[in-house]
Amino acid sequence: MGLRFDVITLFPEIIEGYCSCALLGRGIKNNIIELKTTNPRDFTHDKHRRVDDTPYGGSAGMVMMAPPVFEAYESIEKLPDSEFIMLTPQGEPYNQKISKELAQKNQIILLCGRYEGFDERIRTGLKPREISLGDYVLTGGELGALCIIDSVSRHLHGFLGKDESAVDDSFSEGLKGLLEHPQYTKPREYRGMRVPDVLLNGNHQEIEKYRLNERIKRTKERRADLWEKVKDNLKET
Numbered sequence: 001m002g003l004r005f006d007v008i009t010l011f012p013e014i015i016e017g018y019c020s021c022a023l024l025g026r027g028i029k030n031n032i033i034e035l036k037t038t039n040p041r042d043f044t045h046d047k048h049r050r051v052d053d054t055p056y057g058g059s060a061g062m063v064m065m066a067p068p069v070f071e072a073y074e075s076i077e078k079l080p081d082s083e084f085i086m087l088t089p090q091g092e093p094y095n096q097k098i099s100k101e102l103a104q105k106n107q108i109i110l111l112c113g114r115y116e117g118f119d120e121r122i123r124t125g126l127k128p129r130e131i132s133l134g135d136y137v138l139t140g141g142e143l144g145a146l147c148i149i150d151s152v153s154r155h156l157h158g159f160l161g162k163d164e165s166a167v168d169d170s171f172s173e174g175l176k177g178l179l180e181h182p183q184y185t186k187p188r189e190y191r192g193m194r195v196p197d198v199l200l201n202g203n204h205q206e207i208e209k210y211r212l213n214e215r216i217k218r219t220k221e222r223r224a225d226l227w228e229k230v231k232d233n234l235k236e237t
Contacts, residue, residue: 002027003105003156004034005149006076007142008069009112010051012037014142015149024150027159035149036076040064043071052115061116069111069122082107084128085148086118087141091130094148098131102148103155110148112141177230178215179223 007015019028019035027033041049045067052062073084083105092098102108111128123130133144153159184195198210216234219227 001034002032003103003152004036004079004107006107006109007035007037007112007145007149008040008072008076008110009037009140009142009145010039010041010114011112011140011142012039015145018146019149023159024153027153027156030158032156032159033149033153038072038076040068040072043068043075055116059116063116064113064118064122066119066121066125069118070125073109073111073126076109078109079107081105082109084109084111084126086111086123086128086130087113087133087144087148088118088130089132089135089137091132094131094133094144096151099148099151100155102152108148108152110141110145112145114140176234177226178219178234179226181211181214181218 009015015037016035019025024033028035040051044050050065051068052064055061055063081104083102085108087110111122122128131144131148133147138144184199188195188200196210198206201207216227219230
């Protein structure tokens with residue numbers, strides 16, 4: 001089997017539904033990736049199947065309880081070279097470098113939160129790697145988990161059909177960390193907007209020069225922070 005994703009979630013249908021479609025669905029069918037979900041509600045021991053409760057000390061909202069999460073995690077078969085990740089706004093910012101690192105693993109276990117957060121003993125007891133998708137808060141970790149599954153899978157051999165398809169993605173090593181250049185397809189002209197002539201002349205050296213300059217221009221304009229990180233490794237043409 002390929003890279004295995006285990007997702008601990010109260011809403012497995014969200015994960016399973018998305019991953020059954022398009023490239024992820026094909027990746028599962030072709031054994032490039034494997035997906036399993038585990039629901040903490042299946043590890044509760046009361047008739048109401050409660051997974052949350054009010055926080056000690058008082059506060060608005062509810063907190064995910066430790067016991068169902070611990071037991072859900074412990075029920076998962078662990079493969080060699082496994083990474084356990086908690087999706088939380090308090091985690092390290094996710095990026096392309098981390099996605100490529102995770103693609104080298106045999107198994108990624110993703111813990112999706114709900115409500116106002118986790119009982120702190122989940123952190124201290126299970127010691128997950130904490131990852132954030134950005135400086136904003138979602139209603140649950142499922143979207144974050146899906147972003148990781150999607151972005152990591154793109155690095156796997158055979159997932160995109162042609163492995164070189166990932167080389168020109170924004171932030172990739174193939175672009176030296178720059179944003180991607182503009183792309184065009186047929187027709188050559190549409191509503192007064194024309195495909196740049198340089199892309200039509202068949203001169204691959206000129207095309208690559210044009211694309212690199214467009215990557216640099218776009219990165220400078222849209223991501224000044226990113227440009228500051230990569231400019232010393234580039235020589236403008």
